[in-house]
Amino acid sequence: MALRALGNKSHALISSIGLRNSLITKVERNMSNNNLHQHEGISFHTLNVTTPKQFVYHVELNRPKKLNTFNKDMWIEIKQCFEHLSTNPECRVIVLSAAGKHFSGGLDLTDAMKLGQDLGAQDDVARRGAFLEHTIKLYQDSMSSLEVCAKPVIAAMHSGCIGAGVNLITAADIRYCSEDAFFSVKEVDIGMAADVGVLQRLPKIVGNVSLARELCYTARRFGAAEAHNLGLVSKVFPTKEACVEGALELAETIAEKSPIAVQATKANLIYSQSRTNQEGLDHIRQINKLNLQSEDFANAAVAALTKEKPKFSKL
Numbered sequence: 001m002a003l004r005a006l007g008n009k010s011h012a013l014i015s016s017i018g019l020r021n022s023l024i025t026k027v028e029r030n031m032s033n034n035n036l037h038q039h040e041g042i043s044f045h046t047l048n049v050t051t052p053k054q055f056v057y058h059v060e061l062n063r064p065k066k067l068n069t070f071n072k073d074m075w076i077e078i079k080q081c082f083e084h085l086s087t088n089p090e091c092r093v094i095v096l097s098a099a100g101k102h103f104s105g106g107l108d109l110t111d112a113m114k115l116g117q118d119l120g121a122q123d124d125v126a127r128r129g130a131f132l133e134h135t136i137k138l139y140q141d142s143m144s145s146l147e148v149c150a151k152p153v154i155a156a157m158h159s160g161c162i163g164a165g166v167n168l169i170t171a172a173d174i175r176y177c178s179e180d181a182f183f184s185v186k187e188v189d190i191g192m193a194a195d196v197g198v199l200q201r202l203p204k205i206v207g208n209v210s211l212a213r214e215l216c217y218t219a220r221r222f223g224a225a226e227a228h229n230l231g232l233v234s235k236v237f238p239t240k241e242a243c244v245e246g247a248l249e250l251a252e253t254i255a256e257k258s259p260i261a262v263q264a265t266k267a268n269l270i271y272s273q274s275r276t277n278q279e280g281l282d283h284i285r286q287i288n289k290l291n292l293q294s295e296d297f298a299n300a301a302v303a304a305l306t307k308e309k310p311k312f313s314k315l
């Protein structure tokens, strides 16, 4: 049996899970006081986090030598990072881009081999199933952390955005790219069905279900112009630098709005996307019966009348 042939390495597996759990604990401890920057060198090996503008955080995938492919650390750190920013009152909007030649080459196939070894260390089908259940759930939660994040996420892609990279950006709120960008829902080419979000999100984003399915069944590469035509990205820029700058400018505009209004808008858009209009209306009614009593509503309304720029407290 192929999996058994990988040998019985259960001790290695147990210690690797132990190591991962201690890493998570360490990252959580480091990030627990809202002071991400103080700890970011220690906490993130695969991400670079900066604050280029007030209330705007810039998260960069930062494994350029590995084409920003997803290894175990990156799956874990993306989740940790977006969970932290979700409740950080200094953060109102997040721009996600990537360092180096490509936005992302998708799953780190070398790292995935190690996963295969860990799996092979389990002799029993049920335990192998439990191991994969846990791992896939972790990876799914990592991608979904952008969607679950209370703050809008603007993804800015350049060059290759492959496999897991496409899964990641479909969980963002807004997508921009540069002219050199190309995309591939690559999973079928490595013999698997995509399982971390693209099959759920892409058809809803592009509206054209036939085309979405074509892309998912064939792994065909498509470029920036096609991504724009089908609505995967809302703007195309001549260069990567222009794209990131455009995303940061958009983030700054959003960050000037009431955080109560923006976060409630995101929550209701996400809630409504797979529910009836009435369910969505019920949801926003419950939110706004609190939010319409906030100082933001009063301040923004006065500012609109007096044509002054409103200032909003942290949230």
Ligand SMILES: CC/C=C\C=C\CC(=O)SCCNC(=O)CCNC(=O)[C@H](O)C(C)(C)COP(=O)(O)OP(=O)(O)OC[C@H]1O[C@@H](n2cnc3c(N)ncnc32)[C@H](O)[C@@H]1OP(=O)(O)O
Binding pocket: 067, 069, 101, 102, 104, 105, 106, 107, 108, 109, 110, 135, 136, 139, 160, 162, 163, 164, 165, 186, 187, 190, 195, 196
């Ligand atoms: C539970 C599972 C959860 C999620 C699963 C997700 C599935 C996926 O993500 S499927 C997609 C997997 N990725 C790929 O198949 C990428 C295929 N690679 C490419 O398309 C290209 O390499 C490229 C990313 C577009 C980059 O092209 P280019 O700039 O021309 O560089 P190359 O010469 O092709 O590659 C340089 C170097 O990188 C190695 N490499 C490329 N991709 C990966 C990868 N995904 N993992 C590991 N290594 C990768 C490539 O082999 C080259 O290595 P050398 O040693 O320099 O030859």
